Amino acid sequence: MADIIPRNVATVPSVEIRQNPRAKRLTLRIDKHHAVPVLTVPKGISMGQIQSFLDKHKGWIADRVAALPEGIRLVPDAAFPFRGAPHIIRHEAGFPREPLACEGEVRLGGPVDHVEPRVLRWLRRCARTRLVERATYHAQSLGVSIGRISVRDTKSRWGSCTATGNLNFSWRLILAPDAILDYVAAHEVAHRVEMNHSPRFWAEVDRLCANRSAARQWLRRHGDGLMRIGPPPGGESAAD
Ligand SMILES: [Zn+2]
Incomplete structure (x- = not known):
């Protein structure tokens, strides 16, 4: 045209x-x-x-x-990345309502207008499960304690760590490859040793995570795309 x-x-x-x-x-x-x-x-x-x-x-x-990358709504037949691999949302009335990731598809049934809120809730749960698992693992490796883990739609940061050890993460990390989510979990846990970004902090990250510069580069390059998946904040339905 x-x-x-x-x-x-x-x-x-x-x-x-x-x-x-x-x-x-x-x-x-x-x-x-x-x-x-x-x-x-x-x-x-x-x-x-x-x-x-x-x-x-x-x-x-x-x-x-x-x-800016094009926005992707989580509706039937939409393609989006899940754990770094392309997946298509397959909605069929006969499928169980609970989404299931299988062979490059996210399959679910139930009413069609519930697809996006249900996929979103499921993605948040998947994000939370993996982030708790990885943060707990890294905390044990460093011999540090961590507090509550929250998964939110953070705007400017992929993760953060409070002075008392509570960790906050973006649910969108579940869209990225596993190594990227793992790097962000390691980064926030390493703040339990060093509450700064000093060389000593990065040395702790490197003990937990093999390739942090590749992970940081991936986030710089693809992070905006992850921000454009699903309904924009405020447009999200009350189902959350
Ligand atoms: Zn940091």
């Missing part, structure tokens, strides 16, 4: 504007979940200033949004 509209004009999406009295200056970022630009506006900025700022950056906005 011919593209007769210049790309910069055609692809500039509407910008979400957030007032923040504590902000020091106008800042622009891309919300990767929703694929929308977000402009943070400090006090005392006029509409004219906002407009000229956006005009100046419209090429950047268009390029960044166009570069």
Whole structure:
């Protein structure tokens, strides 16, 4: 199909504007979940200033949004990665309601409009099971204790560790290859030894995880794609 509209004009999406009295200056970022630009506006900025700022950056906005991977909804016949391997959602009335990963498919039955929330809940449970398993294993290897493990839809970090040893992870890690989930689990557990990113911290990670630089590179390259799978936050149904 011919593209007769210049790309910069055609692809500039509407910008979400957030007032923040504590902000020091106008800042622009891309919300990767929703694929929308977000402009943070400090006090005392006029509409004219906002407009000229956006005009100046419209090429950047268009390029960044166009570069985002396409969103994938978890609906029947959709293809998405599960533990790093492509899977197709196969919905048939006769299948059990509980999703089952089998031969490159995620099979489930039940009402068709329940498919996405049910697949999401199942993915979160799978993520939690594996993260608990791997974090417990790494904690035993380092001889450290860990607290509660939570699996959430984190926005900016794949995992985090509190001062008291509670670990938080993104459920989306279950979409990545096992070695990637394992690296993030090892990383957060290693913070139980060193609460920083010093050379001593990375030495602990290396004791747990054979190839952390490849894992970090994978996340940099594919992380945005994982953020675009399933309904954007806020669009998720109440089933969760
Ligand atoms: Zn860290």
